[in-house]
Amino acid sequence: PEVExxxxxxxxxxxxxxxxxxxxVTRGSSFVTLYPEDTxxxxxxxxxxxxxxxxxxxxxxxxxxxxxxxxxxLGDARPFLSSPxxxxxxxxxxxxxxxxxxxxxxxxxxxxxxxxxxxxxxEPARRQMQDLIGHLALLAxxxxxxxxxxxxxxxxxxxxxxxxxLARVLESCGPEDWVPLRDIMGxxxxxxxxxxxxSVLGSPDEFEEDEGxxxxxxxxxxxxxxxxxxxxxxxxxxxxxxxxxxxxxxEVEEGEYE
Numbered sequence: 001p002e003v004e005x006x007x008x009x010x011x012x013x014x015x016x017x018x019x020x021x022x023x024x025v026t027r028g029s030s031f032v033t034l035y036p037e038d039t040x041x042x043x044x045x046x047x048x049x050x051x052x053x054x055x056x057x058x059x060x061x062x063x064x065x066x067x068x069x070x071x072x073x074l075g076d077a078r079p080f081l082s083s084p085x086x087x088x089x090x091x092x093x094x095x096x097x098x099x100x101x102x103x104x105x106x107x108x109x110x111x112x113x114x115x116x117x118x119x120x121x122x123e124p125a126r127r128q129m130q131d132l133i134g135h136l137a138l139l140a141x142x143x144x145x146x147x148x149x150x151x152x153x154x155x156x157x158x159x160x161x162x163x164x165x166l167a168r169v170l171e172s173c174g175p176e177d178w179v180p181l182r183d184i185m186g187x188x189x190x191x192x193x194x195x196x197x198x199s200v201l202g203s204p205d206e207f208e209e210d211e212g213x214x215x216x217x218x219x220x221x222x223x224x225x226x227x228x229x230x231x232x233x234x235x236x237x238x239x240x241x242x243x244x245x246x247x248x249x250x251e252v253e254e255g256e257y258e
Contacts, residue, residue, distance in 0.1 A: 015178040016145040023172050025164045030156040032132070032165040037151045038184050040064040044129035045155040052082040052107035060125035064147075074133070076119050077126035080105040084113060128154060135162040139169065148173075149184050 024033035041063040048055035106113040140146030
């Protein structure tokens with residue numbers, strides 16, 4: 001939408017970069033690739049199955065208009081390291097100026113060094129996506145969007161590869177590729193955001209119904225159990241008394257026979 005400007009300024013439309021061709025950078029098996037699409041979609045893959053089995057191989061995909069807000073999907077993903085040795089090496093190289101306790105998830109073979117720091121099973125993939133989006137923000141200019149429209153897929157990428165990808169995007173796009181944000185189609189499928197939130201947080205109405213149902217079921221169950229238990233007890237008592245009487249008669253008969 002147009003933004004109201006101050007006196008002497010004219011309102012402008014918020015623009016977004018929409019590449020029209022596939023853009024990709026690679027380094028060995030690592031890559032970052034953008035596929036043209038009228039939405040903001042990201043997919044991140046991480047493979048650490050050899051040095052950190054607890055991380056293994058994982059993928060995570062997120063779309064701005066289809067999934068939970070960035071704050072809940074990506075914002076809380078912590079940095080991660082593949083081993084304690086990597087943390088020590090980074091400290092000695094001067095890349096870490098303090099400890100990693102309470103800040104960075106450190107993999108230790110089949111487990112995490114501190115499991116209390118883990119918030120998502122696929123947190124490393126989420127963190128890599130968070131880094132990607134942070135680098136893409138550098139494309140923003142004059143108040144316009146930094147995230148380009150499209151589906152961006154990254155695999156085992158790092159800041160160096162992200163920087164190379166940004167340079168390739170700028171080389172491949174021109175002024176004509178900046179289009180009004182309102183021209184972007186948005187979600188590729190209709191999304192019921194209220195239902196999406198209910199699926200995660202639960203609907204208050206459902207909780208009330210469940211509580212009422214549980215109460216009714218409890219009362220019915222107790223009544224049925226009491227009725228069933230009472231009937232069964234009476235039958236058992238009658239059978240037991242009859243059996244006792246029968247046993248007595250048998251004993252008398254046996255005595256008479258003897």
